[in-house]
Amino acid sequence: MDRFEISDLRSYYGALLTNKQDDMLRMRYDEDMSFGEIAEALGVSRQTVLDAVTKGEKHLQKIDGALGLLERDAKIAALLEQIRVRAEQTGDSDALAAVNEIKKIMEE
Numbered sequence: 001m002d003r004f005e006i007s008d009l010r011s012y013y014g015a016l017l018t019n020k021q022d023d024m025l026r027m028r029y030d031e032d033m034s035f036g037e038i039a040e041a042l043g044v045s046r047q048t049v050l051d052a053v054t055k056g057e058k059h060l061q062k063i064d065g066a067l068g069l070l071e072r073d074a075k076i077a078a079l080l081e082q083i084r085v086r087a088e089q090t091g092d093s094d095a096l097a098a099v100n101e102i103k104k105i106m107e108e
Contacts, residue, residue: 018052
């Protein structure tokens with residue numbers, strides 16, 4: 001699983017992690033910090049960081065495996081793109097407005 005997927009999973013399910021796990025995953029994947037840098041910043045051992053990040057990643061994967069929101073939203077986004085292209089080709093401003101509104105809702 002790559003860093004962008006972990007960041008996406010955190011944005012969906014981060015509230016279901018412990019504060020420590022969420023902080024460490026944010027630092028690791030969003031701020032691109034090394035395990036050593038995170039450990040130093042938080043005053044813990046590198047092993048503590050590695051354990052928390054690994055456990056947090058597994059927890060996020062398990063939750064998404066059960067709920068599947070990441071894949072669902074990717075499918076919706078692909079369909080919206082198809083609608084947007086078709087609406088631009090036909091000049092359907094109402095459809096374009098609807099697509100844009102749905103995208104805004106999905107980003108909230």
